[in-house]
Amino acid sequence: MKLATFTHDGNTRIGVVVDDHVIDLAVAAPALPTEMKAFLCAGPAALATAGAAQTSKARFPLAQITLEAPVSNPQKFLGAGLNYADHIEETGREQPKYPTFFNKQSSCVNAPFAPVWLPRGERRRTDYEGELAIVIGKRCRRVPRERATEVIAGYTIVDDVSQRDWQGRAVTMTLGKSWDTHGPMGPWIVTPDEVGDPHALDLETWVNGELRQNSNTRYMIFDCFEQIATLSTVCTLEPGDVIATGTPSGVGVAMEPKQYLQPGDRVRIEIARIGAIEHEFIEEPEPT
Numbered sequence: 605m606k607l608a609t610f611t612h613d614g615n616t617r618i619g620v621v622v623d624d625h626v627i628d629l630a631v632a633a634p635a636l637p638t639e640m641k642a643f644l645c646a647g648p649a650a651l652a653t654a655g656a657a658q659t660s661k662a663r664f665p666l667a668q669i670t671l672e673a674p675v676s677n678p679q680k681f682l683g684a685g686l687n688y689a690d691h692i693e694e695t696g697r698e699q700p701k702y703p704t705f706f707n708k709q710s711s712c713v714n715a716p717f718a719p720v721w722l723p724r725g726e727r728r729r730t731d732y733e734g735e736l737a738i739v740i741g742k743r744c745r746r747v748p749r750e751r752a753t754e755v756i757a758g759y760t761i762v763d764d765v766s767q768r769d770w771q772g773r774a775v776t777m778t779l780g781k782s783w784d785t786h787g788p789m790g791p792w793i794v795t796p797d798e799v800g801d802p803h804a805l806d807l808e809t810w811v812n813g814e815l816r817q818n819s820n821t822r823y824m825i826f827d828c829f830e831q832i833a834t835l836s837t838v839c840t841l842e843p844g845d846v847i848a849t850g851t852p853s854g855v856g857v858a859m860e861p862k863q864y865l866q867p868g869d870r871v872r873i874e875i876a877r878i879g880a881i882e883h884e885f886i887e888e889p890e891p892t
């Protein structure tokens with residue numbers, strides 16, 4: 605099942621995507637929560653109700669709605685750093701002994717097709733990172749890797765947009781990863797039964813139609829389940845938490861010469877069995 609958050613006529617709510625339509629769960633299953641985190645908190649019964657609504661006529665063509673980030677306000681938005689060997693090689697860093705994580709502030713969450721800002725007044729050091737992301741479906745702590753699948757609501761795509769100069773200024777990376785709009789995600793959450801093995805998915809990133817990243821999630825060093833085991837040892841994971849699982853090689857900062865994003869550039873990230881997100885990079889508007 606593909607779970608989406610969408611806006612139609614100024615109202616944002618959740619739905620199920622079937623082919624090129626979205627089932628409006630607010631109409632097709634009015635007892636369900638209309639917000640994704642609340643829906644995920646409602647557990648398997650809510651999921652079954654949504655599944656049963658897939659034949660409903662309460663639907664819109666995708667062309668008539670706006671897809672939003674599937675989770676607009678995750679309590680936690682974490683990213684794995686240095687998690688593909690080829691990416692580590694291109695950065696010239698050592699392969700870490702332990703999984704490396706950083707925070708993307710949840711205020712950077714952005715819709716899958718919305719513009720992304722190039723920071724005003726900064727040197728142009730903005731870069732893309734195509735990544736598979738896990739969405740947590742169940743409150744959990746100390747999950748052994750063998751049981752990690754029990755807490756996964758599904759998978760989505762994240763562009764872990766990175767401001768490279770700020771990223772390099774401090775060891776935590778947080779300020780380089782958290783600029784407003786720098787967390788595009790979507791286009792929806794695909795449930796694990798439809799994804800199958802999350803470690804066998806082709807991942808491709810294009811910039812203006814040029815293929816920059818061409819890899820497969822099988823090349824992760826610490827896989828999705830290991831990441832959940834590690835993170836949940838430290839902190840309780842909550843429904844709606846998003847974990848971006850790392851990027852393969854082919855980022856702009858590793859190109860010769862370096863290729864940072866410029867106004868008008870379009871980044872498209874496609875992951876097999878999930879779909880694609882695509883966004884244009886624009887000058888940061890005046891603060892309002």
Ligand code: MN
Nearest residue numbers: 733764850851
């Ligand atoms: Mn990343």
